[in-house]
Amino acid sequence: MTGRTTVSRERAERATLVDVALAAQVSRQTVSNVLNNPGKVSPATAAKVRFEIDRLNFRPNLAARSLRQRKANALGIELNATGRHRLGNIQDSFLVELTVAAREQDAHIITFAVEDYLEPISEYERLLATQMVSGFVLTNTRHDDPRPAWLRAHEVPFVSFGQVWDDPAFTAWADVDGGSGIAQGVRHLVAQGYAPIGYLGWPPGSPVGDDRRSGWVSATTDLGIHDPALQEVPPQDLPAAAAAVRSLLERVGNGGAIVCASDTLAFIAFQVMRDQGQRPGTDIGLIGFDDTDFAQEFGLTSVQQPLAEIAQTLLTYLTGAESGAVAPSRGVLFDPAVIPRRSTDHRSTDRARPAHKPVTTDPAGSRTQDGDSS
Amino acid sequence: MTGRTTVSRERAERATLVDVALAAQVSRQTVSNVLNNPGKVSPATAAKVRFEIDRLNFRPNLAARSLRQRKANALGIELNATGRHRLGNIQDSFLVELTVAAREQDAHIITFAVEDYLEPISEYERLLATQMVSGFVLTNTRHDDPRPAWLRAHEVPFVSFGQVWDDPAFTAWADVDGGSGIAQGVRHLVAQGYAPIGYLGWPPGSPVGDDRRSGWVSATTDLGIHDPALQEVPPQDLPAAAAAVRSLLERVGNGGAIVCASDTLAFIAFQVMRDQGQRPGTDIGLIGFDDTDFAQEFGLTSVQQPLAEIAQTLLTYLTGAESGAVAPSRGVLFDPAVIPRRSTDHRSTDRARPAHKPVTTDPAGSRTQDGDSS
DNA sequence: GCGTTCGATTTGAACGTTCAACCTGAGTGG
DNA sequence: CCACTCAGGTTGAACGTTCAAATCGAACGC
Structure with missing residues (x-):
């Protein structure tokens, strides 16, 4: 607005790879390697680059990365919008755990909702075509589920919370025993x-x-x-x-x-x-x-x-698919x-309690630990 | 796989703007305009282009769009991961409605979870810096909420389900009366x-x-x-x-x-x-x-x-912000x-039903069938 | 008849990243 | 001494889209 130093570009925008590279006196690619192929860069340069990354508060632009790699860095999950919610929907808790696990693995969770029974397929197409997601997390699997078949046929990465019944060859699922x-x-x-x-x-x-x-x-x-x-x-x-x-x-x-x-x-x-x-x-x-x-x-x-463990395990299958760590030879059952x-x-x-007033709850009710017995 | 016509590029990949442009014998930009500035293109060309879009099943790559426009096309929403869930969480239903409304407005919903009270800010920074989201939807607003202030200060678009108390100037909220x-x-x-x-x-x-x-x-x-x-x-x-x-x-x-x-x-x-x-x-x-x-x-x-109406209204504020339609002069209260x-x-x-138990108008008198005097 | 405006369309460039290929110098083996 | 490898690093190009500016006719005003 007022005084400006015309010397350097005076934009308050985010630092890019190039900015970091300039500051650290290395090339773009080296900065990129520090982040993505840490083994390929010498410790000395890596330190220098990391210092500048911190100083400039650099964060890679995921849209650019996604464009270049032809691959999104988010996963889709379906929320069943079909009218009434089930009582105390377990799916909601799972979504939270999935979101937490996703952050640790540098992924993101994108929700989508379908009303119809067959509609998820068209929603898969849309999300994949627009490169918003790179894969999916299934829940509520059932017999004769059309989703795994479609995803497999189109070579779309996915995992499933709940056994995939119709396809024994697919093992990237986890379920509760x-x-x-x-x-x-x-x-x-x-x-x-x-x-x-x-x-x-x-x-x-x-x-x-x-x-x-x-x-x-x-x-x-x-x-x-x-x-x-x-x-x-x-x-x-x-x-x-x-x-x-x-x-x-x-x-x-x-x-x-x-x-x-x-x-x-x-x-x-x-x-x-x-x-x-x-x-x-x-x-x-x-x-x-x-x-x-x-x-x-x-x-x-x-x-x-x-749920937390399951979410984490499933995401590992998806994100680790590239890093060599693949799904196990069979689906995993977790012990509740x-x-x-x-x-x-x-x-x-x-x-x-006095018998004339049978009471709904006990004093320890609001606390999670029972503690007093044992 | 086997026989290939070396004339055209024989990849089975998705059609791009250029593919459509070539097929419709117009330029890239015209195709782009058909989608984004329909007024700028003549009806005849528009029809021709649309025909090819359908034929080739073209969908714009949102990563590319996001990169060029320097703006994501997703909104973040916070799931409170703070331990125990509230009973019959209304927020879960809201998320579903929000997801539905987002699809209609070509937006996407990305979830994130925070454990700590002040942590959302750092999560805002991360999601914005990586250009994953362009704005946020707040819920569970309260007095002395640090989030609206931060978002305003950083000129981040957001709307709120729940009145924003501390800032009367902010009107892009909706709540239930x-x-x-x-x-x-x-x-x-x-x-x-x-x-x-x-x-x-x-x-x-x-x-x-x-x-x-x-x-x-x-x-x-x-x-x-x-x-x-x-x-x-x-x-x-x-x-x-x-x-x-x-x-x-x-x-x-x-x-x-x-x-x-x-x-x-x-x-x-x-x-x-x-x-x-x-x-x-x-x-x-x-x-x-x-x-x-x-x-x-x-x-x-x-x-x-x-909830559906609220979600739709809020998203209109966000997505319509560019198209001129802005938030109202004051927050909106919906009638439940x-x-x-x-x-x-x-x-x-x-x-x-047979009244198994007599109605206890006299609480001290009647007792239930346990009848033991401990 | 000529400059001007305007609608319709095109073209060059850029967004920020990673891929693929290339370069460089030091070490190795014969 | 030469060919070779290899770690560490660089560079050009590309991902698919939209912005900004340019082009081209046709219509317009005087």
Whole structure:
């Protein structure tokens, strides 16, 4: 605006490779190599260059890099815009972990949303054609999923949170070992003294649901307490679901417990129990799956998925694909962990309260660590 | 693969501007103009060019555009990675709507996550310096928010979901009229025949909380049924919160109703009521705020924010900034809507169920079935 | 008839980076 | 001594687009 020194270019803009090169008295390419091929440059020059990079606060322009390399440095992830959100959507937490992991690997996450079932393909085309993304992260995979096939056919890099069922050759996926999670839940309940152990799940046919049920079957069988009658698959309709759950609760009886395929199911049970004056934990044990906000808020023991680890692993497959580190020979199953809360605690503080005011939660509720027992 | 016509370049790669120009027998720039300055090109040529664009399935390379224009075509949005997620995070739904709106305006949404309170600034710097984003969408604004000031100082375009309190000059924000939403809730309850109407809110001092409370005050006052005693601010500690809610429920009494500043608060009330054998809707009306998955799942009437509209409006400010359409002279408040469900329905199906527990009008008297005197 | 304006289109250059090829000098082996 | 390699470094060119300026006719005003 006012006084200006006409000597040097007086723009307040960002430093470029050339600026750094000039300052460090080396060539563009050497600066570039310091960043991308550190082995190719002598320690002395590297230090000099790095000094100037810091001093000038240089950051490579990713648009330029992307243009030259013909390759974006972002990954697309689909948010399901299909109307109603699922209860305590696990996907939201995964997105956060993915974003965190992406920063560590110098990648970025770009969201896109589709309404229709087949639409993701056209969205893939758009994002790839405009060179906004170089690959994708899939979630909610299912049988007969058209996405992996398309991506493979077009040689688009991708990874999947959830097994890719239809293509055994594709191994860049990671998933949670749901069966193991449920089995851990069963063992936890038994260790706490609950018996028998019932199961509340989804209709057979879905891979995830079948997997989780198998955990209940195998764990109870191993412990010699399996009873096929102690399971229930509540229908979609909420009142009908409540009735089904009520029936299961009766069959299990006081002192027993129920493991559920999801926190949502567990919460239906939670509600039904309270309606009947039964106290979760004290009277009947209850375990959910996913460790949603719900569970944290209301003291529901739940099976927690290691989302951060999964996100990190998946991204390594994608970003490491060039650096030689490739996907493993088979998909990876991560072992979830049971997070114990009041709903599986016989000595729940509910009992300590004056009986005329059965209380929803315990004093340690807002704190994550239980600490006082053990 | 095998036979090749050496005449033309036989790469199977994407068509570029030049490819289209060659095919349509015009210059690069004309093709570019067809896309970006449709007014500058004659209808005849435009048609010819568009035909070739379709035929060759041309999509502009956004990396190249971004490089030349010195401006990214994506917006950053912060996901709060700070440990525990809030219950039924409204932000997740907003992100979906934002993503949808972005596609319509040829923008993209890039997520980033920060752990620390002040860290967003450094993340802003990184994303801007690398030219990944051209601006930001803020959420969860608060008093003494350092972000708007920094962004303004650095002339970075941004919009905000939530009023920007500290800077009256900044008007590119949109928010929900919480007071109006609560007032609508009050009127809905009264229309359904509930009285009196209590309020369950947050401690005074937060702008959002004060706004919502004021809706209750004004609506009840207008209807001549205001009673300052019928409000409660439950403490963080959950058991204490439950006690406070219980007290409020007693003061309101059967036939009355409670509007809550959030679904989370409503759900605490929901739990307490069921613990006491009261049926939401049938005995006491209950309204939440945010229309989370919770509310949908459990039949809680709730105040729904018009997130899609807000997202679209905000993006218009950002993308339209160049096309002349600027932000309004003041921030915009959107009117939310009450979504009626069972919790405000006197004739709720709950009534049809056998009342397993007697309604406890006398809290000290009846007890639940545990009956043990520890 | 001639300078002027204007619409429509073209051309050269540039955005900032990395690829591919090239250069240089010192060390190596015979 | 010569051919060769090799580490370290440089240079021209290119990625695909848009900006800024130039070109070209045709229409216009006087």
